[in-house]
Amino acid sequence: MLPWQDPGLAPAERAAALLAEMTLEEKAAQLGSHWHRASDKPVDDEVETHDVAPMEHAFKSHQKTWQQAVVNGMGHLTRTFGTDPVSVPEGLARLASRQADVTAASRFSVPALAHEECLTGFTTLGATVYPAAIAWGATWRPELIREMARAIGEDLAAVGVHQGLSPLFDVVRDYRWGRVEETTGEDPYLVGTVGTAYVQGLQAAGVHATLKHFAGYAASRAGRNHAPISMGRRELEDIILPPFEMAVREGGAKSVMNSYCDIDGVPATSSRWLLTEVLRERWGFEGPVVSDYWSIEFLTKTHRIAQSPAHAAALALRAGLDVELPATGPYGHLRSAIEQGLLDEATVDTAVLRVLTQKAELGLLDEGWEPLQGTDSERDLDSQHNRDVARRVAEESVILLANDGILPLASPGRVAVVGPVWTDVRSYMGCYAFPNHVLSRDGGKETGLEIDRLDDVLPAALGGDVSFAAGCGFTDGTDEQLAEAVELAASADVTIVTVGDIAGMFGIGTSGEGCDVADLRLPGRQGELVEAVLATGTRVVLVLVTGRPYALGEYAGRCAAIVQAFMPGVEGSDVLARVLTGELNPSGRLPIGIPSGHGAQPGTYLAPSLGWFSDGISNLDPRPVFPFGHGISYTSFRLNDAAVSALEIPVDGVVNYSVTVTNTGDRDGSETVQLYLEDPWAEVVRPLKQLIGYAKVDMAAGESRRLTFEVHADRTSFTGTDLQRIVEPGEVLLSAGHSSEDRLDGLAVVLTGERRVVGEGRVLTTPVTFG
Template structure:
């Protein structure tokens, strides 16, 4: 037995032995990848999609208005199709990764298992030492493959404010991936939202770094508990692209970058132990992340202690030549990326095929290659791929990717994410026998509106021309019909989601006049690269409802006011839309952030009162379509100031907001001490009481503000939270342990800015409340002592303990 195959040796010993045996060509092979695909999404009716996929290693002719436009599942995919190499060439000396065998064509679990096993056998046969490849898949809304449970979008995870639930969901996703032989999942997204117009808002967890970091870390722990490598993306800056445009430059200073965008990633690295990171497509202040040694090596590895692999976002390495123009050719692009600390090229070997040339020209050394290969081999040995008894999963028959367990978790996440924004008492709905409920709007009868852009039905099936979603699910009309059995539920679309067709508005308004209650359902349908109103490459010019939905809403509200009917506005979306002028005219407003396959039942259950809503906004809901900063994390100049500007940036509904069918009181704020040193800690506690008449859950939110700092700081920032479930009359004491590190920021030096993280003396304003704008409990904490520089290993979280008191 070779020493690298012997589990009796340590992982490091096995890696050293194998690395010493590999030739340069074999080392380079471990840094590449292969994507088996054709120009179509696989077989349609009457064909075997796996056989169709296997049949050709050559790309089909592109289709659509631009080359490959209707067929892409990655940016500019068609541009790279022409230069693709077959598996024989790509894996000639071994292979690092296999790309999305399940996720880009409609294959069953059993067929995908067989296809992956066949590819692994081909890879090991071509490898002189029989080294298998790591197989990766997308898994942001669940395993992105045919028939797998579609969980709520990541922005809905944020609305739950429930890290334990998100960890359980991720563990289930990881178990499904592992069951079919997948080793790495390309999730979670830890980008912090800076502009609501960005199409990928739906893939984020929200606009606050602590919320994003806490729930993202929980996802990492859950996925990796199943033995599957989690992958943070997109490191870093992607969400702050200019004007919210996908792949646009990021004109951001180091201080905002370090205080707002980096902390969520640092949490997942240091607290979650994540094993892989994917680079951002962005160039930040002119420096492309794929070539940024300071970020990929100094920050990520030297300061945070990350020891896993950095994988490229798809084709981001050749983009150094074609899009960023910092490399003259693919050889230079590959050399720049590898030297920066980018280990594996995805989705297929392109620039890294020329790494030997990069060594020959002096751009990199073989030692640089060795460093990256060592990380790849460490993963493979940790995954058991080089153990003597390893075999690929050979039998996928009987694997259930949409189990009852999955459905239960999807239901819980959906139910906890639905957010009640306003209610004049019309909710919960208790219709009389025989009453009529009008469900109006384009999202009401389209179950795809419940799914994110990386769900398989929207990611692959819809663009393949299929109307099937591959698994059972009720749209909102069906769910309302099932929920309100004593009422008559009728539907009119009114307008399409995006197309400019107003011919159905008259039918919708007539239905309003004939109904006792109106549910107006508007929002998004996710797609990619312009095929949807939300999703990757589906950016928005402003925050008006898509298409003619705003016009439909005005017409429905006019008709309802004339008829004396109440309107409940239900927004099913991946980003927040401006609701000023509409919300005030509605009896209730409900926000559902792409709630997944169980979303219809969850929304209907909130409307009926079967579910007491406990969702809270992970992102603000704007008042008007433009002129707003897109985040509550604003310094004084970014917030409203009378007489400074005619534009009021304050949201209609703020970050953290959400109502319930019961009431909660927050009382008895107490600090364990009113003064700490710059290296001290304080316990902040308060009591939450369910003062209503039914069980419910409140999210107790702890904020901090720094009224006099050395640089302009946010007026308030979330530093801790706890979701507390209480029975009527029950109370709980919530205790936050806050280290002084939690008040740190990148400050200036004595002469000029040096971007060192500091805690400085002075007053900190602490507050506990129900949202960023509803903070009834206030206290001041004095920090004393000299300015302290906070080094590596700072405290990133705020531990919380909840104790029932009566």
């Protein structure tokens, strides 16, 4: 047995032994990858109608053939299951064949690491599509997302996949950005806790998670995909980086992916400050950083800071970016970069050591390793267990925004259902769900899954006279369609208007990667449909199935009820029907605000005084119609008897904040108790309020529970005038609330002592106990 094959040695020790035997070309091969299609035909011959990665056609046109790419081995196999529609046996056969080629080409028989997309479930044919990530945030239930991610990871592991390119830790800064659906919200603590739970669940199944996109991606100017990031160091440190830090320090994340964007002129792809100083030196991350697809080539093609592929490779590798995905491009020029003096081989060695260590951890260097060992050719990727988890995530994510008492629909009489959502179940899925990501390439509506539409389940659920008309499509519609829906609504006692998004890529959709919007009007003619139905005088229940928040100020006071679902996945129809009929008591809470006006307002709730409503300063009011954290249900809750354990604590101390929550209604339900921090006076401008803790509590009718939040002084820290993280002495206010705008009066706690610089390893969470 060779040293690197010995599982008795530490993975890093095994990797170092193998590295010492490799030539430069063999090392470079470990930093590359290949995206293998069914054939290596020229790009013009491929049967595709749109890209599934940025500038895909432009980059893959010069991609090496499989035979060229596999010489000397390979680092990663890109999306063996997720590129084309394949069954589990077909995908396993492809994987085995490609791994056989890789190991045969490697002098040391080192296999490639297989990665796949898995944000809303395994992105492959026939796999369960779970609710979109923005719906995870709406659950406010990290333990449920951990369970979901474990189910996803078990499916990936069962077919030989080693790494999942999920989840996103981007904090939403502009609702117009197309990838809002892929995030878990606009608050760093919510994003961090929910995302970290996903990481823990996926890795508990033996699959390495990948944090993305590091960092700042969601703050692009005007919400345009890949646009520059105009952000100072303080906002980056206090809003953007904390979720990633939590996932590294507390989630033990195994891999990280860079962002496409530049921050103040420096692309994340080539930022040593981000990829080495912050990620590795400050946070202690030891795993590999993989490139977002073709982002190293972006240094030459779009950022234009590298004059050649060798130059781009040197910039990325020196910054700390280890593996090039989805196919080897600039990293095929490492020898040239070294010969030109742009790079030294020691830097290459550092990256290769990380890659080989990861392979050792995953067992890929073990003697006798086989590509299909432990796999299951009969794996059901849409099992009943998966469906149960998907249903429970959907159940806890649906948000009742407003209700004048019309819901639940107990005896609704004649019901009209209009709008495009009920006509196409793909509206329940995000852009990285296989039906929208791959199957939609040919313009069809196939999903490869058994999914009920609303018209399949709602008539039986309501038990009455239910009629359906589309009224319009997601982005189109005729006057005749609109007139038909209005006529149907006018004759009904209640009209359910179903509006929302159809996810896609790069403009082929209303939500998703590259599907950015100029403003927050409902897409296409959907707003016109809502207005026309409201004009009939019929009572309207507005149901939104979306990937981003749309402006509802002009409708909110005129609808009898409003239900918000964020792409609820394969069980969406059943869950929505049960919410509307009252069988299910909705418990979701907003992970993002719902804006009032549709104008281009990028602001979130994390605003200072002058970023909020400023009477006498600006005529524009940025406050949302429904704030971050909002949500009601078919019961009611009261918060009272708030108390703190001390009126003063040292700047490194701990205070407990306790509050009683009571279900004051007549049915069981769940309330999310949210704890906010206010910092009235600080050396830099601070948000008016910021979430620092939360707990979702299941309660029987009439039940009361006492919650205690343990707040370390570190949780009040921020980046000071000298760009150091500090805890500042002085008064802070703690308040529990039902939302960011519905809170109890703040209780003052004074931090005593000297201004404290907070070192690395600070307290990142706020534990909650129940009395």
